[in-house]
Amino acid sequence: MDRFLAPHSPEAQAHSLVTETSLSWDMEHPSLNETLIAGCASYQALNRYLTGADLVFHPRTRKELENILRRYSYDAIHNIVARARSSLAPGGYSRVCHIAESSLHNVLDSDDNVAVLLSLHASNGDRAVPQAERSSPRHIRI
Secondary structure (H helix, E strand, O other), X not given: OOOOOOOOOXXXXXXXXXXXXXXXXXXXXXXXXXXXXXHHHHHHHHHHHHHOOOOOOXXXXXXXXXXXHHHHHHHHHHHHHHHOOOEOOOOHHHHHHHHHHHXXXXXXXXXXXXXXXXXXXXXXXXXXXXXXXXOOOOOOOO
């Protein structure tokens, strides 16, 4: 996990604050801290993917990987908001989702993280195929 989100990253700190010190993080203001929720959600999404515990389809492309991470982050957002004692401000859910997605895009855009994440759960016959190696679909006339 440290390779993708270091312990001092905002996401790791948000995760620590929300999950380990859940006594008062959500009671300080009348509405929830959107950045804190988004950071924790992106951390949890990446951690969930790394464990692969409930990964049904293994992604082969960046787009498929992004879709999985996005779904995982939305699940985390829902869980965090459901446990919180405060509520989100109007429009907060959309902002939280956008912040979490941006965080995940930053991880994927760094170094060779996409290749590493795709190869993590790929079997020999299910390896990621680079865009240059893929052929265009062929149409069959009947």
